[in-house]
Amino acid sequence: MKKILAIIGLIFVGLLLVITVNTLLFTSDKAVVEAAVPAKIDQDSAIKRLSRAIQFKTISHNDPEDFDYNEFLKFHDYLEKAFPITHQNLKRYVINKHSLLYEWKGSDESLQPAVYLAHIDVVPVEPGTEKEWSYEAFSGEVAEGYIWGRGTMDVKSVLTALLETSEFLVKEGFKPKRTICFAFGHDEEVSGKHGAGKIAEYLKTNGIRPAFTLDEGMMILDERLSPTKKPLAVIGLTEKGFVTLKFSVESEGGHSSMPPLETTLGILTDAVSRLEKNQMPASLKGVAGQLFDTIGPDMPFIQKVIFANRWLTEGLVLSQLEKSNGTNAMIRTTTAPTVIRGGVQDNVLPTKAYALVNFRILPGDTVKDVLAHAIKVVEDPRVTIEIHGETASNPAPVSSMDSKGYAAITKTINEMFPGVSITPGLVVGGTDSKNYIGVVDNSYRYLPVVYGPEDTKRLHGTNERIAVDAYIKMIQFYIRLMKNASGV
Numbered sequence: 001m002k003k004i005l006a007i008i009g010l011i012f013v014g015l016l017l018v019i020t021v022n023t024l025l026f027t028s029d030k031a032v033v034e035a036a037v038p039a040k041i042d043q044d045s046a047i048k049r050l051s052r053a054i055q056f057k058t059i060s061h062n063d064p065e066d067f068d069y070n071e072f073l074k075f076h077d078y079l080e081k082a083f084p085i086t087h088q089n090l091k092r093y094v095i096n097k098h099s100l101l102y103e104w105k106g107s108d109e110s111l112q113p114a115v116y117l118a119h120i121d122v123v124p125v126e127p128g129t130e131k132e133w134s135y136e137a138f139s140g141e142v143a144e145g146y147i148w149g150r151g152t153m154d155v156k157s158v159l160t161a162l163l164e165t166s167e168f169l170v171k172e173g174f175k176p177k178r179t180i181c182f183a184f185g186h187d188e189e190v191s192g193k194h195g196a197g198k199i200a201e202y203l204k205t206n207g208i209r210p211a212f213t214l215d216e217g218m219m220i221l222d223e224r225l226s227p228t229k230k231p232l233a234v235i236g237l238t239e240k241g242f243v244t245l246k247f248s249v250e251s252e253g254g255h256s257s258m259p260p261l262e263t264t265l266g267i268l269t270d271a272v273s274r275l276e277k278n279q280m281p282a283s284l285k286g287v288a289g290q291l292f293d294t295i296g297p298d299m300p301f302i303q304k305v306i307f308a309n310r311w312l313t314e315g316l317v318l319s320q321l322e323k324s325n326g327t328n329a330m331i332r333t334t335t336a337p338t339v340i341r342g343g344v345q346d347n348v349l350p351t352k353a354y355a356l357v358n359f360r361i362l363p364g365d366t367v368k369d370v371l372a373h374a375i376k377v378v379e380d381p382r383v384t385i386e387i388h389g390e391t392a393s394n395p396a397p398v399s400s401m402d403s404k405g406y407a408a409i410t411k412t413i414n415e416m417f418p419g420v421s422i423t424p425g426l427v428v429g430g431t432d433s434k435n436y437i438g439v440v441d442n443s444y445r446y447l448p449v450v451y452g453p454e455d456t457k458r459l460h461g462t463n464e465r466i467a468v469d470a471y472i473k474m475i476q477f478y479i480r481l482m483k484n485a486s487g488v
Contacts, residue, residue, distance in 0.1 A: 026308035028297040033414035038476040054140035054149035060121035060189040086166045098186040099195040106179035112211035113179035118159035119188035122150040152466040165478040177487030196432035210440045212405030217427040217445025222452045228298040234425035236445030241361030241395040246388040253351040280333040287426040294423040329428040363395040399442035408485035448477035
């Protein structure tokens with residue numbers, strides 16, 4: 001017995017020693033970069049130009065017939081007048097009538113271009129919420145230190161900031177070695193296939209293979225949102241895939257006073273319930289694991305010990321991450337029932353009903369995997385399962401952290417936001433970047449804006465806004481980035 005206890009004691013001591021050594025070696029490797037002096041821009045004029053841009057109702061809809069394309073064309077004309085230096089010195093292409101591609105030719109044709117993405121379209125204002133806005137949603141009002149309206153966050157501000165950057169740099173006499181392109185799709189909010197998709201086709205057809213693209217997707221989390229309780233810049237290396245499955249049931253109808261033991265709606269809702277209770281497995285492989293390996297050294301001591309020893313604690317880590325909607329979305333393919341239809345009257349048993357369930361697919365899973373999972377979990381021949389719509393897509397490839405593009409982005413973050421930690425991340429939503437798969441070497445997703453808890457509900461919501469100071473900082477960031485990334 002003593003011998004067994006001694007062996008157990010030695011194992012425990014050895015385990016403790018391994019945990020301690022792993023924790024001590026679990027340190028971050030932060031680059032020391034001198035802060036850059038922000039460019040001096042005409043702030044009042046820049047703010048006015050964004051304010052005016054917000055006033056164009058370039059709203060996208062699921063049905064292309066619902067687009068008011070005149071607003072998009074008027075917006076094109078506005079950009080030409082508002083940014084004359086850019087339009088005199090960069091070549092502009094109108095793609096598929098409503099999207100725009102700008103090319104600023106570099107002096108060294110051996111260098112692959114850098115492409116900066118934004119989108120012209122915005123989401124509609126939810127009917128019935130108009131009066132809840134502090135300032136009208138398309139007013140572009142400048143008040144209380146903010147610019148208000150649809151597109152200030154998502155992402156007309158990026159579009160105008162990029163054009164402000166080219167205006168400033170051309171006027172300054174800057175000449176890039178690496179060609180710079182701006183790609184502005186017109187339907188990002190409804191998949192982007194007619195905007196960014198057509199721009200990507202144009203690049204491919206003309207033999208243009210960008211070194212990298214930079215799009216929206218992630219941002220700087222302030223100390224309240226950051227898991228390290230310190231400001232954290234997250235650069236999206238990939239984004240989740242997307243598929244919606246349709247679950248349909250047909251059975252005999254009849255009068256609700258004499259229902260069968262299992263009704264059409266009962267069969268359907270049971271199938272949906274099984275999917276929610278039997279989710280696809282969670283995993284810390286890939287980018288999610290990279291994120292926690294990067295931020296782990298900066299976390300409080302207990303969390304640091306846990307993340308330094310994921311070989312032992314991974315089950316515990318996953319169980320904790322599953323408890324939050326945000327972190328759960330980072331570690332698994334999510335299951336979200338979004339639509340259910342069936343029935344016409346409260347005393348009539350419906351003969352047909354269907355439900356739509358949306359899955360955001362974790363890198364490592366595929367659309368095919370999701371379909372197989374759904375069929376296995378539901379396991380009911382009375383339920384027909386099929387892919388709904390035309391927007392199904394597998395997760396994007398994971399972009400490299402060893403590229404010159406990634407190095408330029410991280411360097412610029414360090415220069416413009418001193419003291420902010422940087423980590424790779426996973427974008428759980430969708431961006432125009434997915435349309436460039438196979439056309440570009442690396443796609444990065446990052447906005448140079450600090451977000452707090454109060455900002456997350458404004459995105460696609462009521463009272464969308466951007467702080468005046470944050471918008472100016474965004475322009476200064478892009479000015480510095482284009483210098484860092486263009487080979488000069």
